[in-house]
Amino acid sequence: MLFNSLTFVFFHLFFVGLYWTSSSITIRKLLLAVSSLAFYGWFYWPGLILLGLTMAVNYVLARIIENSGSKKNLTLAVSLNLMSLGFFKYSGFFIDNLIVFFKLFDLNLAKPEWSYWLPLGISFYTFQGISYLVDVYRKQISAEKNVLNFVVFNSFYAQLVAGPIVRANELLPQIKEKKVFKSELFQLGIYYILAGLLIKIVIADTLSQFVDYGFGDPSKLNFANSWMTIYAFSVQILCDFWGYSTIALGVGYMYGYTLPLNFDNPYIADSVTDFWRRWHLTLSTWLRDYLYFPLGGGRHNKYRNLMLTMVLAGLWHGASWNFIIYGFGHGSWIVIERLFMDYKKSLHLPRLLKQFLVFQGLSLLRVFFRSPDLSTSIVYFKSLLGFYKFDQNIPEALVLQLLFFILFMIFFEKSTKDRSFLTWSLKKQVLVSAAFISLILSFASNKLDFIYFVF
């Protein structure tokens, strides 16, 4: 069940209705657990087995870790989570590369016959599980004893398949408290869901048509259109994920939950370091707290740690060399920025120019992210250098869509800052909501999956 489907709208309204009509906190939690598992099983029910196993292992091992305080138990628990992620997400990539490697020595290995199955949202719930185990080990939180609370924490459908990656100390206390219906929060939830759907359907899905065309065969693009296409992809990927996260926040609000923010205007960043403080915040803070700091952080081997963290961040997005290069590109850029900072050198450029350059660089790195393989990336870079000359105009619709994105971003930022939507007059609230619904309805002709579902 996708957030941008009618089934989800009815599913969500049904369960949120039941949730608020029941007065018992246990029944409410039970409803959340059942609806979340049903939501996940809707995609592919065998996925529930892996999710259930992961939850069971983490529930038991967290309690053991809490009681023993043993690092070995933590290592075992984290390894089990990583093994599951590694097997389902990276084994195909590993085997493919092994075959290529042995071919160098004239050894031909046969590729296993099994088909690869990538459980939805595995990267998200694995990372959430690891952070929980580490936090228990660090005694930042205590292991959850109530199974129902633990199931809701691990599977809440607002954030299960594509984040945000919520920490236990953010979500568990909210699960335990008895919620009182707040109509303002409920209304804010509706607004967030409408805005998220608009971002996804009107902006991301419309731009995807240009991006799919461009990356389908980059040698068909002239210089101007190849640049416009990477800008379009930069906006598409933001809107696809930002749209999902916004809907997730809205779903949370309607249940009385507050989920962490995942995006903070990433394209106004004036450095890549700044960008990662604004883009997919729950992943970047996870990487900082559970990878970069344990590796030594800024205390020793800082540059190595930064590079390793970013390469793994790239690999987190997918099992391919393109993602490794994508991560390496980000890592190198951050290391260079840090070197400049450490040696107190600075390029005195106007902030707007810096923002522009950062956006250009990020868009260029995204060629690796979007291309299906390295050879396509190379063809794409050739088109960016003007290798292919055609008499093509830049599609008007693409320019309008990018302009619409900028205007919408400014508007949405204003409307959500300090929840200012709630301070608007009823007339304004209705007008804006009606405009959102009309736009969603008029653009709802393609149903495309969320890009981040596969991560």
Next chain:
Amino acid sequence: MNRLSKYILILLTFFITLELFFRHNYQEILILSDKQLIKSAILKKLGLQNVAVFGSSRSNDAFDSRYFSKQVVESNPLIFKRQTSDVKNPNSNILAKNKDRISFQSFNAASIRMSPQKYLQSLNEAFKNQAANLFIIEISEGIFSQSDSKATILTSKQAKSADEISINHDQGLKIEGETGIEGFLQDFFYDNFILVQQRHALKLKTALRLLMLKSAGYIPSERWFRSGIIKSFFAKDIVFMEEDYKKYSPQIYQKSSEHTVYVQPDHEVFKNELMHLFKNINNKYILINLPVKIKVREQECTSKNREFYKYMVYQLDTTVLDFSCLDLPNDFFKDEKHLNYRGRVFFSKLLAHHLTSMDLIKNAF
């Protein structure tokens, strides 16, 4: 009632009202994604015109009814008066003698992205409805090259369903392939709510078209179909000299007793369909081909076409004005085949000038 209930209730009321509006205006909403059908609908709404132009994007760009009408009125001041502000001006000298003159109205019904079927259908309907005293019909290669092997005149029932298919297909209103609960819900909403079925009408561009259709007769709606709409409202008239019109005279083919031999033309099927249509009508019409830049001229200004025009006027009681061999200045064109604003003003006046000098307009009354 708290704020949340009011918010939900007003939103629901808004969309129920919108659904009722869509149901009430179903026929108009149905044609919104097709410019050719909208133009035909506007023409029907405007009532009898003195001149109506039918054709492709080239006619759409080449003919401006304001300048055409103005030129006709200026050339025939004793016959026609214009329905413009100068008529209402109490100080105008023309007004005093205007009483017995005929108001002159022309309309550009040409459209971009037209399909041959819809072209024939629009023409057929306009002829049947006696939409104009004189029809000016484009017969450039641009029209025919868009036809495939066959174009048929659809009966109105067929036409309606063909439009629906075409519109629904273009907009992708139904998400195909969904099964189970999602498929059931989509079918339910699609089948029961016009708002969902015709949701493309909620797009700004389409909503503006509906507004334009509704306001036809009050605002000069044909201008909305060209690029540079806003600019066109502030554009100034361009004055041309009598010599300019004389310099650019079209090839004229008129009824003669001279026997012609049938030369198999390109796009024969569609051309014959068109001729078949012309043979069965009683309306007055002339056929034109439009000016093009030199590259395209080689395809349009051909001996084969000239022979076919002769054949046409021999078979049909009509006149062909062929402007395709004219060597107009390059700054009259926005691309190889389409005139720009300057070219449009000139061509509209040029056409009016020649039609008037040949008495073709006067004879149409």
